[in-house]
Amino acid sequence: MTDQLRVITRRMVEHPADSHTLARYEATGGYRQARRALDMGRDELVELVKESGLLGRGGAAFPAGLKWSFLAPARPAYLVVNADESEPGTFKDRQLLERDPHQLVEGMIIAAVANEVHHAFVYVRGEYPKPARRLQRAVDEAYTAGYLGEGIFGSDYDLEVTVHLGAGAYICGEETALINSLEGRRGEPRLKPPYFPAAKGLYMMPTIVNNVETVSNLPHILEMGPEAYKALGHEADTGSFLFSVSGHVNRPGNYELPHGLTWRELIYDVAGGIRDGNELKTWIPGGASAPWFVPSDHLDLPITKDATAKAGSMLGSGAVVVMDDTTCVVRAAERIVRFFAHESCGQCTPCREGTTWLEMILRRIESGAGREVDVDLLLEVGGNISVGLAWPPRMTTICPLGPSAVSPIISITKYFKDEVLAHIHGNGCPLRGAQR
Amino acid sequence: MLPRTMSRWSPETRERARRILARYPEKRSAVMPLLYLAAAEDGHLTPEGMEEVARWVGLTPAQVQSVASFYTMYKRERTGRYLVSCCTSISCMLLGADEVLAAVEDEAGVPAGETDDEGVITVEHVECIGACGGAPALQVNYELVEGVTPDTARELIRWLRSASPEAVHTDEMQELFGTRRSFDWAVPERVGAVGPFPAFEPYGTTDGNP
Numbered sequence: 001m002t003d004q005l006r007v008i009t010r011r012m013v014e015h016p017a018d019s020h021t022l023a024r025y026e027a028t029g030g031y032r033q034a035r036r037a038l039d040m041g042r043d044e045l046v047e048l049v050k051e052s053g054l055l056g057r058g059g060a061a062f063p064a065g066l067k068w069s070f071l072a073p074a075r076p077a078y079l080v081v082n083a084d085e086s087e088p089g090t091f092k093d094r095q096l097l098e099r100d101p102h103q104l105v106e107g108m109i110i111a112a113v114a115n116e117v118h119h120a121f122v123y124v125r126g127e128y129p130k131p132a133r134r135l136q137r138a139v140d141e142a143y144t145a146g147y148l149g150e151g152i153f154g155s156d157y158d159l160e161v162t163v164h165l166g167a168g169a170y171i172c173g174e175e176t177a178l179i180n181s182l183e184g185r186r187g188e189p190r191l192k193p194p195y196f197p198a199a200k201g202l203y204m205m206p207t208i209v210n211n212v213e214t215v216s217n218l219p220h221i222l223e224m225g226p227e228a229y230k231a232l233g234h235e236a237d238t239g240s241f242l243f244s245v246s247g248h249v250n251r252p253g254n255y256e257l258p259h260g261l262t263w264r265e266l267i268y269d270v271a272g273g274i275r276d277g278n279e280l281k282t283w284i285p286g287g288a289s290a291p292w293f294v295p296s297d298h299l300d301l302p303i304t305k306d307a308t309a310k311a312g313s314m315l316g317s318g319a320v321v322v323m324d325d326t327t328c329v330v331r332a333a334e335r336i337v338r339f340f341a342h343e344s345c346g347q348c349t350p351c352r353e354g355t356t357w358l359e360m361i362l363r364r365i366e367s368g369a370g371r372e373v374d375v376d377l378l379l380e381v382g383g384n385i386s387v388g389l390a391w392p393p394r395m396t397t398i399c400p401l402g403p404s405a406v407s408p409i410i411s412i413t414k415y416f417k418d419e420v421l422a423h424i425h426g427n428g429c430p431l432r433g434a435q436r
Numbered sequence: 437m438l439p440r441t442m443s444r445w446s447p448e449t450r451e452r453a454r455r456i457l458a459r460y461p462e463k464r465s466a467v468m469p470l471l472y473l474a475a476a477e478d479g480h481l482t483p484e485g486m487e488e489v490a491r492w493v494g495l496t497p498a499q500v501q502s503v504a505s506f507y508t509m510y511k512r513e514r515t516g517r518y519l520v521s522c523c524t525s526i527s528c529m530l531l532g533a534d535e536v537l538a539a540v541e542d543e544a545g546v547p548a549g550e551t552d553d554e555g556v557i558t559v560e561h562v563e564c565i566g567a568c569g570g571a572p573a574l575q576v577n578y579e580l581v582e583g584v585t586p587d588t589a590r591e592l593i594r595w596l597r598s599a600s601p602e603a604v605h606t607d608e609m610q611e612l613f614g615t616r617r618s619f620d621w622a623v624p625e626r627v628g629a630v631g632p633f634p635a636f637e638p639y640g641t642t643d644g645n646p
Binding site for chain 2: 016018019020066087091094119125126133162168170181188245252254288332335336339
């Protein structure tokens with residue numbers, strides 16, 4: 001049940017020394033599916049990806065084939081691969097970029113042909129120079145081989161690929177902010193509607209924005225066919241999924257798995273359990289934006305998109321952050337809220353002001369200067385960003401960044417209210433000394 | 437493509453700028469890579485550097501400054517030869533990042549956000565750098581080191597001062613000062629960063645040694 005799948009991670013595991021090179025990529029069957037894609041064309045490829053049930057791996061889990069089908073008819077159309085991986089806890093795209101960049105390039109060729117794109121971009125976060133170098137070298141190799149550029153694979157299809165570096169802004173992972181950034185602007189999200197990328201994206205032209213992992217799956221969907229790809233997964237969650245496990249586990253790392261395992265299996269069997277024989281206190285099931293889970297309620301839930309949503313959280317980008325019983329939840333929440341306060345682009349008042357207030361209140365509680373009223377104040381400020389503290393959030397902002405900062409507030413007041421109050425009544429952290 | 441007035445940049449840098457512009461369908465998209473080029477030219481991003489970028493892409497200096505000020509990696513103040521960025525986000529914090537940052541600040545002799553008098557080390561704390569499986573992690577000139585401790589972080593600072601490397605290489609630093617990694621890095625790579633900017637070949641900000 002807990003055996004890892006080897007689909008998008010196969011080559012890097014079997015050929016660790018040179019999985020990033022063109023020679024190894026081709027020796028292991030690479031670029032055959034890109035050639036096939038050229039003979040298939042848009043309609044057939046969109047239909048195939050729809051049939052595979054591939055869900056976007058960037059966090060929102062939107063059906064990839066459906067997204068492609070929304071592409072407006074105007075041309076030129078653009079493809080942008082989102083490699084701005086910045087959600088705290090997530091480090092899977094870095095591995096795909098560093099260890100198997102040709103898999104991504106081949107996926108890009110397939111996505112480009114499917115969307116009649118002749119210029120594609122990869123937006124790599126600025127803090128990832130090594131992944132960007134590896135990718136650029138793979139792109140250069142593909143150009144030299146005639147797989148990119150004019151007349152790819154000897155066809156009459158032209159495809160240019162530009163690797164673009166960001167410069168330190170989490171918000172550029174939001175697709176419309178990314179587009180603004182790629183246009184040389186401040187990375188502020190655009191309003192949807194009217195700026196749905198598939199209609200008015202890069203340079204106001206139809207644009208597909210797909211995550212690195214999503215695109216890396218495409219050669220495999222073509223190779224094995226949609227039915228076999230679906231069968232790898234679990235019900236609506238087709239294919240494999242890369243989980244980034246971090247925090248207080250014995251074996252942190254990226255794990256390629258099917259959905260449907262329980263959290264107990266992921267944390268204890270796959271990731272080796274809790275360090276130093278400590279007890280599990282809480283975990284974040286899907287990146288810093290997600291509400292937390294606790295052992296008493298969630299340990300035996302299956303890891304599926306639907307079961308996680310029903311329990312009030314999300315799998316997001318697959319980042320599982322595990323905290324043991326030495327963890328101060330106020331400090332952990334403060335650290336996550338600080339992230340969102342720092343990364344708020346500042347356009348929307350509830351987010352810009354609210355995240356800052358949440359951070360200040362949490363810091364006050366953590367320092368021992370908290371007041372009884374601060375718990376209500378956290379919920380009130382949170383409610384001004386995310387109406388009714390509902391899940392999924394009812395937004396007051398252009399993008400979901402602001403509501404993301406509310407997730408840890410909901411979690412600590414719901415599951416750990418006594419610990420929050422103990423900070424207030426005891427003038428500081430009751431765990432002080434227990435923490436490392 | 438030629439700027440309207442005389443360029444401050446060397447012929448080599450101007451050629452690099454032309455190649456960057458050729459990578460995009462619209463020249464405004466070249467603002468971000470050209471800002472890295474300008475920063476590499478002057479050591480950090482100066483008003484003159486931003487004016488130069490504005491000329492290349494046909495924007496006003498104010499427009500370029502508005503873009504530059506949005507992103508944390510465009511350093512508009514004097515930055516040390518080695519920019520040490522300590523991640524203190526959730527996964528790193530859980531495994532001792534605050535203690536690593538305190539050790540780095542102490543050894544460097546400056547608090548986060550500042551540069552030492554010699555202009556050698558700048559310390560900053562940063563949000564998640566995607567190294568959560570190898571936490572706690574830090575970067576030197578954006579080259580990553582995973583699985584650091586307060587002690588190895590101190591050694592790293594002393595090494596930067598004493599060895600004074602021309603370029604910093606992620607694999608070399610990982611070997612010397614790191615432990616657990618997010619995933620297997622496989623073959624070492626001999627490309628490194630020559631200043632406090634991301635080392636990327638098209639920008640000419642590496643030591644040119646692939």
